[in-house]
Amino acid sequence: MRIGVSVGVGIMLLILIAIQQYSTETERKAYAYLTRTNHWIASEMQREMLGFLVDLDGFVMGQGVSHDHVLMKYDLLWSRFPIFLTGPEASTARSVPGAFETVQALFEAVRRIEPDVQTLQPGDLAARNRIAAALTPFRPALHDITRTIAIGDKRSELLNELLEIDTFHLYSTVAIFLMGGSVVLLLLFEVRRSERRADGERRARAAAEAASEAKSRFLSNMSHELRTPLNAIIGFSEITSEELYGPVGSPKYKDCAQSITASGRHLLSIIEDILDIARIEANALAVNRERFEAGRMVEECLLMFTEEARRKRIDIRTSLPDARTDITSDRRLLKQTCINLVSNSLKFTPVGGEILVGIRVDGDSAILSVADTGPGIPEDEIDDVVRPFFRSDKNGQQNLGGTGLGLSLVKSFAELQGGTVKIESAPNRGTKVQVFLPQAMPRIAAEQAAG
Secondary structure (H helix, E strand, O other): OHHHHHHHHHHHHHHHHHHHHHHHHHHHHHHHHHHHHHHHHHHHHHHHHHHHHHHHHHHHOOOOOOHHHHHHHHHHHHHHHHHHHHOHHHHHHHOOOOHHHHHHHHHHHHHHOHHHHHOOOOOOHHHHHHHHHHHOOHHHHHHHHHHHHHHOHHHHHHHHHHHOOOOHHHHHHHHHHHHHHHHHHHHHHHHHHHHHHHHHHHHHHHHHHHHHHHHHHHHHHHHHHHHHHHHHHHHHHHHHHOOOOOOOOOHHHHHHHHHHHHHHHHHHHHHHHHHHHHHHHOOOOOOOEEEEEHHHHHHHHHHOOHHHHHHOOOEEEEEOOOOOOEEEEEHHHHHHHHHHHHHHHHHHOOOOOEEEEEEEEEOOEEEEEEEEOOOOOOHHHOOOOOOOOOOOOOOOHHHHOOOOOHHHHHHHHHHHOOOEEEEEEOOOOOEEEEEEEEOOOOHHHHHHHHO
């Protein structure tokens, strides 16, 4: 409330100051306008004519002045006449007795010398003398016009008016500023309080950003520290399960080694997902777009799930282009997108179900789609499933495992390339996920991917 009243009073005071200053400023602007007219119209015309004659002599006498420069000076001189003769800003200059007729005659002289200027050659003294003879007589007249405007009666009248400004303007200004002093102090107090509040908000935002950065850095460092020994565990368990150094004895040891390998690979995939999340949040995940065959990329992904699909008796079908179809995308990100979607479908599709994987180019977009006959997603959770670490507690899905990063990464990978994700699902009717990737990367998305 106090701020509103203070601002209202302050605005009223500013209006009073503006009104009482208006008449004074009007008179000062009149004088300034007259001065600009003097320098721009009369003095500039005189200066351009003198400059043209000097450069004319320099060209004819062979003093390093080019013909093009002389033509440019001629054009500048020519451009001054329409402003003086017809422009509203030159009305004061035209009011000088004889000024309009003098400039009109000079304009005709400039037009007459144009053929000589266009054909002028070095050493052509005859043409130079004709041009000088046509223009030189006007120099005194232009000087008189300039002098009349600069120091004539009109200027004296304006100066007298400026010196006779009513002292009321001064007194009223002092009174208004005294009245507004308290208002200004109150406004300064309110501004200071607002600045303190804004500073607190900035500090809180900076702390939140620092915490987010620290979290991403922690996840990235810890993921790297875990991945190094985990790769060794996977490698040695594979050597043991394949008995590369000889029999391990009881078959149960071999089964244990295979379980270690499978668990290690599962943990490694989770770590890779966490690493990708950390890179995305830190804006450090680079996008490397290239041309490649879409159908072959999908087939490479599906090879990874052949055994799992066979065990669950799930039929994975494909809808791929008949002919070779190349698309432009980040191959690694699109392959990981396909893997995440198929893995999700295999996880939730019951025994005997179906999964349809397709990729096609439609207009300016490449569209990757994965549809399944799983339990579907409730309508109120469709927007939530793309959030990191989200896991539905409906339909017993918590017991199916997973970290809840798959669809979140799919969405992030698509947005890094300027694309979008569309999810169509309903309970007991399966799920269809479509990823739209523009073939011409939008500028904003390209800057984010590069930056």
